[in-house]
Amino acid sequence: MARLKNTYEKEIIIKLMSKLSLKNKHDVPKILKIILNMGLGEDASDGKKIKACIDDMALIAGQKPIVTKFKQSISNFKTRKGSNAGIKVTLRAQKMYEFMDRLVNIALPRIKDFRGLSSKSIDNSFNYSFGIKEHIIFPEVNFDKVDKIRGLDVTIVTSSKSKEGTLELLKEFNFPLNEKIN
Numbered sequence: 001m002a003r004l005k006n007t008y009e010k011e012i013i014i015k016l017m018s019k020l021s022l023k024n025k026h027d028v029p030k031i032l033k034i035i036l037n038m039g040l041g042e043d044a045s046d047g048k049k050i051k052a053c054i055d056d057m058a059l060i061a062g063q064k065p066i067v068t069k070f071k072q073s074i075s076n077f078k079t080r081k082g083s084n085a086g087i088k089v090t091l092r093a094q095k096m097y098e099f100m101d102r103l104v105n106i107a108l109p110r111i112k113d114f115r116g117l118s119s120k121s122i123d124n125s126f127n128y129s130f131g132i133k134e135h136i137i138f139p140e141v142n143f144d145k146v147d148k149i150r151g152l153d154v155t156i157v158t159s160s161k162s163k164e165g166t167l168e169l170l171k172e173f174n175f176p177l178n179e180k181i182n
Contacts, residue, residue, distance in 0.1 A: 002094055002097035002098050002101065003097075003101060004097040004098075004100055004101045004173065005094070005097040008030070008097075008172075008173075012169075012172045012173070013025050013028050015172055016028045016029065016165075016168055016169065016172060019168050020164070020165055020168060029126075029158050029159050029160035029161070029165040029166060029168075029169045030158065030159050030169070031096065031100070031156055031157070031158055031159075031169070031173075032092075032157045032158060032159055033090055033091060033092045033096060033157045034090075034091045034096050034099060034100065034154065034155070034156050034157070035088060035089070035090050035091075035154070035155040035157065036057065036060065036061055036065070036088060036089045036091070036152055036153070036154055037086060037087075037088045037152060037153040037154075037155070038053060038057055038065075038086055038087050038088070038135070038150055038151070038152040038153075039085065039086040039151075039153075040053060040084055040085065040086050040087070045083070045084070049147070049148075050067065050084060050087075052146075052147055053087055053150065054067070054087055056135060056141050056146070056150075057087055057089060057135075057152075059138070059140040059141055060099075060135065060138045060140055060141065060152075061089040061091060061095070061099060062091075062095050062098065062099065063089055063091065063095060064089075065087040065088055065089040066087065066088060066089075067084055067086075067087050068084070068085045068086050068087065068088055069083065069084060069085055070083055070084075070085045100156075100173065102138070102139075103154070104173065104174050104175060104176070105174075106138075106139055107132075107137045107138050107139075108137070108176055109176075110137040110139075111132075111133075111134070111137055114176070115178055116176045116177055116178025117130050117175065117176055117177050117178065118130070118177075118178065119167060119177045119178065119179050122163045122166050122167070125157075126158055126160040126161065126162065126163060126165065126166045127155055127156060127157045127158055127166070128155070128156045128158070128166055128170060129153065129154065129155045129156070130153075130154055131151055131152070131153050131154070132151060132152050132153075132154065133151045134149050134150075134151065135149065135150050135151065135152050136149055156170070
């Protein structure tokens with residue numbers, strides 16, 4: 001069992017029940033899945049660059065990503081229906097907790113001039129999203145073999161019913177949230 005999942009089941013549920021004044025442990029917010037997304041941009045038509053992106057994302061996530069396609073053509077963005085848009089991975093269960101452990105404890109502290117993540121990045125469905133400008137912060141990616149530094153988006157989908165519940169859940173998982181960043 002992943003170390004973070006064990007901590008969640010043994011300690012975090014009890015802490016959140018008291019902080020959020022919940023009576024049933026099944027009402028406690030939990031993380032359902034983590035979605036990693038990397039847009040390809042100009043590299044979408046080059047097969048070698050797509051393969052490099054897929055390999056890097058597979059190293060980061062621990063599972064092979066899928067290539068997403070455009071649903072419709074938009075002339076201003078020079079996109080065609082059915083052409084490659086980006087790559088994404090959805091992590092659940094064991095791999096989700098292992099990725100989150102590596103993200104919080106290893107990757108985020110390696111960001112240059114890192115002052116914390118914004119606590120305002122919670123959407124109307126009470127999920128938390130943020131972007132990473134350099135995918136090379138993950139130790140799995142070999143810096144010497146990377147042809148171009150790319151960014152990626154991380155979305156943490158929760159079962160929370162309020163913004164406070166999502167914030168408290170992330171704080172219990174030791175997310176480096178900065179209350180001052182707006």
